Amino acid sequence: MLFCRLATTLGTFDISLDKLSDGELWLAQFFRGLSDGATYASLALALVMIYKSTGFINFAQGSLALLGVYLVYVFSVEQGLPIAVAVVCAMVASALVAMFIERTFIRPFPPNNVLPLVIVTLGLLLIIDSAVGIVWQFRTRSLPSMFSDSAPIQWGIARLTWRTIGNLGAVFVVVGLLYVLMARTKIGLAFRAVSSNLESAQLMGIRVGSTLGFGWALAAAIGTLSGALVVPDLLLEPSVMLRVLIFSLAAAALGGLDSMVGAVLGGLVVGLTRNLLVTFLDLSELALATAVAVILVVLLARPTGFLGTVRRERV
Amino acid sequence: MNFTAMGFKSNQAVADTQNTQDTQDVDLLQCDSEYLKVCGLRAAYGDVGVLHGIDFSVAKGQIAVILGANGAGKTTTLRALTGMVSTEGSIRLAGEELVGEPTAEIVRRGVAHVPQGRGTFGDMSVEENLLVGAFVRNDKQVRSDIAYWYQTFPVLGERRNQPAGSLSGGEQQMLAIARALMLRPSLLLLDEPSLGLAPMVTRFLFEQLKASNAIAGTTMLVVEQNAGLALSVASWAYVLEAGEMVLAGPACELAVNDKVRRAYLGY
16 A cells, blocks of 8 residues: 555656656746735735734634635625725725724733633634634635736746736735835834833833734735635635635744745745645645645744744843 | 821831821822822732832922832832732822723823833834834924934934844933833833943933933932932932831931931942
């Protein structure tokens, strides 16, 4: 049995040597990797926002995005709004839901004790996912994309589609807007002060609760956008964001967990490795495992990720 | 029980429960000069009580100092004033009760607190630290205030774009004080500003504090282990021992008090 499996693996490895010389296939997978990477990057950005401000990973981030994507579905397919308008409406709606959740389930817990909060977000993940399943049933639907699947640039099977360009563009626009928000506005200043030193931020008169609520709202809106980017390539069903969340976690960890630029870089690296490894080593069953493998390798070599800050404290 | 009125007074003889009652009665009769008035203040970390019902007050525009050994409860007293530790008793600022208010709301009433260890935002620039200090202000003079602090502490101006975490201990203390005063507070709380600093830097900082007090009339409450220096700038002093106020009086009188001299001045 084991030998059979090994033989098959070696056999496919032979084939992939052929594939390796196929330039068009490389390019095709590279474009797919960019497109996937952009969507992972956007959800990773949402994770990083919460991690930066609170010091914990919000495992419910994928579920909030899932809820957001279903809202996109409701606004676009059921209510007949243009898809771009539907996405904006869903981003606003999911931001409001996230503010409510932060207020009700997160704020009662002391912000400096991380473990209970992580458990709460895990609970929220299960609750939101099942609630979505109950409301919209466990059947698959298809979601329209904001970007067309036609390709302005094409070499054989390698197609650079508007969707890939749109996904990448959306992520860069989000990063740009976040940068301006953080660096140039008063609420951004408050957010960074809370991230930097919670107690000192309070001592400056910053209302930490509402600042964190704002962070949750922003993260949920970005998560919804990432869902709206990725789901059209897949099918809409209640577990669709869970897989995306795992790749996004990998992306965020790669980037260093507290760096927004790192999250984008991490997302692209995970997207590319995933698509290239799966194609050339024929590892489609191990697609999820590649994400974990990438995290392991990078974090072994560089424990703070690409751009994570090394915490130094003067005593 | 009013130290300002009575001068030296041992607090230990008085039952805590009576303290609150007495002070409230006194409050009605007199002392509108007392800007900050604390009665029967108790504070605890979990089950461990740190303050056992202390009374003290600070007059408007005054610099008061609390002396005490390690673990006496000096830091806890300041943390209680800004709502950062669970507190019982009464803290009145200009007659308004602060106990039970969240930290941010107390700060918005004009109480600035420079915590022990300075609490600067290490990954943000010097200038951003000062901007956060003025977070609750909406007036147009924030920029000119920043310019004023760059003039007072030139090293901050030179390093305005560097992360605060890269400054030396003394520079960070200057930044922490300037940042707190960016609030334009009516009451400034300082927790061990001399900790870990060279004596010359400490002296310079205290001179600046005294100048701010004289110019802006900011009421200040300083917690210090460097008793000699603190007594030289303060006009009123308290001595805290094991969570109880044991001495109070004008700073110049406490400076020559035998007990204070032996325990805190070391001669």
